[in-house]
Every structure is written in structure tokens, then in C-alpha cells.
Amino acid sequence: MYDFIIIGAGPAGCTAAAQLAERGLKVLLVEKCRLPRYKSCSGVLIKKSMDLVRLYFGEETPLHTMCTPTDNRGMIFTNDKGKEYRFEQEGLNVWRSGFDNWLAGKAVERGAQLRDCTTAVFCEDRGEFVSVTLHGDKTYTEKARYVLDCEGVVGALKRKIMGRTDGYITTFQTFNRGNIELDSHYFYAYLQPELSQYDAWFNVKDELLVLGVSVKEPEKTEYYYEKFLSYMKKEHHLYIEEQTKAEKWLMPHIRPGCTVDYGRGRILFAGEIAGFLNPMGEGISAGMESGYQAAEAAASYFEYPEKVLEAYRDGTASLQSYMRRQWSFVGGIAETFREME
Numbered sequence: 001m002y003d004f005i006i007i008g009a010g011p012a013g014c015t016a017a018a019q020l021a022e023r024g025l026k027v028l029l030v031e032k033c034r035l036p037r038y039k040s041c042s043g044v045l046i047k048k049s050m051d052l053v054r055l056y057f058g059e060e061t062p063l064h065t066m067c068t069p070t071d072n073r074g075m076i077f078t079n080d081k082g083k084e085y086r087f088e089q090e091g092l093n094v095w096r097s098g099f100d101n102w103l104a105g106k107a108v109e110r111g112a113q114l115r116d117c118t119t120a121v122f123c124e125d126r127g128e129f130v131s132v133t134l135h136g137d138k139t140y141t142e143k144a145r146y147v148l149d150c151e152g153v154v155g156a157l158k159r160k161i162m163g164r165t166d167g168y169i170t171t172f173q174t175f176n177r178g179n180i181e182l183d184s185h186y187f188y189a190y191l192q193p194e195l196s197q198y199d200a201w202f203n204v205k206d207e208l209l210v211l212g213v214s215v216k217e218p219e220k221t222e223y224y225y226e227k228f229l230s231y232m233k234k235e236h237h238l239y240i241e242e243q244t245k246a247e248k249w250l251m252p253h254i255r256p257g258c259t260v261d262y263g264r265g266r267i268l269f270a271g272e273i274a275g276f277l278n279p280m281g282e283g284i285s286a287g288m289e290s291g292y293q294a295a296e297a298a299a300s301y302f303e304y305p306e307k308v309l310e311a312y313r314d315g316t317a318s319l320q321s322y323m324r325r326q327w328s329f330v331g332g333i334a335e336t337f338r339e340m341e
Ligand SMILES: Cc1cc2nc3c(=O)[nH]c(=O)nc-3n(C[C@H](O)[C@H](O)[C@H](O)COP(=O)(O)OP(=O)(O)OC[C@H]3O[C@@H](n4cnc5c(N)ncnc54)[C@H](O)[C@@H]3O)c2cc1C
Pocket: 007, 008, 009, 010, 011, 012, 013, 030, 031, 032, 033, 037, 039, 040, 041, 042, 043, 044, 045, 046, 049, 118, 119, 120, 121, 150, 151, 152, 153, 156, 157, 171, 173, 212, 249, 250, 251, 270, 271, 272, 273, 277, 281, 282, 283, 284, 285, 287
């Protein structure tokens, strides 16, 4: 019997696992992919993420997780009317495979057991404990007093537990060799409705130009992507020599009010699967903070499961209000996000 089984070795799961193992609890962290695993991401660690890494892991983000340019100097938004807003802020540029693998290693150093290539296929609250069916080389069951489901956006497991699907935004981004007349130290977000149904973006990773769009109707992905490329060619003299990679992914569709699903009984949700996500798809800080708070709540009220969800809700109250403020701020500057006002 484990004290905790944590599902998913992303920022939410790794932070929770590290925190619980640090408290001397018996923790199993399962990850369906082989680590280091790939995650579609712009890989911008905003200052808040850097601060949380320091706070929860007691170290600076290591250089080996970063790509060039290693420092991100902030975000530049262009709103629906073409007006530019600059937000200068210290940040880092990481590859998620290296960053998340480093976080998982920290959880292991603190005593968590890690099983990669292991998918949680089912999970059931049995009152005194939770049984989790795992699929790796074989299919077997483990038990824990609590489960933290940190499986990220798709939520196949959560759907089996709750029988519900949440809305998604589809993201599409390409990596390209070429040139552009923009400063590679910034992340650029474009909120014009003619370029995407949510946002379009540009940043640089290891000299590759990353161009992306997000849409509510997946069949319109290519249409918006082509519009965005034309815009970048015209406005910023984008020249693509060769496209090296293209990838589609999903993000939660955050709605006004930023509703969060904390869990049921002994099964808690953290990170994207719970609905924690900031505008422009910034979810690493929200993942780490919610993973930490879920772990703290369950560890503090270990023998009182009826109090855990309320403690988790209280622990994330400031994160939720930060999310709401941020979403209504972007709703205020761009028509595309107006429903968030
Ligand atoms: C295109 C794009 C760009 C982004 N850019 C940024 C950015 O620049 N900065 C930023 O802060 N955020 C960014 N985000 C958001 C960020 O990637 C997510 O919010 C963050 O990864 C969420 O963390 P998480 O721990 O909740 O989930 P994840 O990081 O998705 O981790 C979940 C883990 O669970 C595993 N898993 C899933 N199901 C199971 C299962 N059944 N059993 C076992 N394991 C399972 C998955 O393989 C995965 O490793 C971006 C997102 C996208 C799509």
C-alpha cells in the first residue's frame, strides 16, 4: 500500500511527488511515456516558474535543460487592433523533455519511486484507499491512500473516473530553419482574430523559428497557419528555408470564471487536468503550484480525507484569483479573449 500514487511526470506530478517524498511518505510516480518524454511546449519558464523551482526544489533551473537563447526577456502581445504591448520580465527558455526529466529526478532523489512506460488505465476510490490499474510490461493493480491525477490535458483516465469531457483548444506549431526580423529573446503572441481562433505565436529554440496557431475548430488549423505565415512574412520578413518538424497538441479551453475541478474523495486533480492554466498557454507555474498545494493538503489532512479537498481549494485560492485576473486582463486587451472579461 502506497501513501500516494501520482499519475503523470509533468510539472504538477513531479512537484507533488517531490514534496510528498520529502515528508517521508511512500510515493509512486507513474508516467506512461519513456523518460525523458516529449511535450509540445514553447518552453518559456516565466519568472514565477523560476521562483517556484527555487522554492520547491531548492535549486536554480539547470543549464542542461535550456536551449538558446537561454534567457527569455518577456512577452510581446499584439492585440486584435494591431497594438503592441511589451511585458519585460526575466525568464528562461527550456526544452520540456530535459526540464521535466530533471524534475522527475528530483522527486526520485527525495525518495519517490518512479515507473515510466507505465500507464494508469483505471482508478477507483474504495473508501479507505484507491486502487489503480497500471499497464506496463503487464497489467496489475496497486493501492494507495490517495491518488493525485496529474495526467495533463487529454485526461483519458479522468474521463473514465468522471465520465466527462472538457473542451479543448488545438495547438499547431512548426520548427523551421530560416530568418526573421524579430528579437529571439522574446515570446511573441498575436491575438488578431484573422490569424487564429485563440492566439498565434513566435519564439526561437536552438536557432529554430517556432511558429504556432491555436484553434477551436481543428479543421481550420492549416487555414489559420497559412494566414499567420503570410502575416509574419509581410510584417517581419520571415523567410523559411526548411521546416524541420510540425506538431499538433491540445490545451484546455479555459472559460470565464476559470473553473477548477479539484477531485472527488481520495482522488485529487492537479495541473492542466484540473483546469489550471494561465493565458497564452502558460501552465508550468500553475502545474507546479497546484501539484504542490494538492500534495500539501492531502499530507496535512492524511487521516481526514473529508477535509482534503477544502484544504486544497484554500491552498490554491490565490492561484485561482491570479488566473482570473490574468484572463480578464487579456480579455480586456483583445476581442479574441473577450468572453474572459
Ligand atoms: C503549444 C503549447 C505551448 C506551451 N507553452 C508553454 C510555455 O511556454 N510555458 C508554460 O509555462 N506552459 C506552456 N504550455 C502549457 C504547459 O505545457 C502545460 O500547462 C503543462 O505541461 C501542464 O503540466 P501538467 O503537469 O499538468 O501536465 P503535463 O506536463 O502534460 O504532464 C502530464 C504527464 O502525464 C502523463 N500521462 C498522461 N496520462 C497518463 C496515464 N494515464 N498514466 C500515466 N501517465 C500519464 C503524460 O505523458 C505527461 O507526461 C504550452 C502548452 C502547449 C500545448
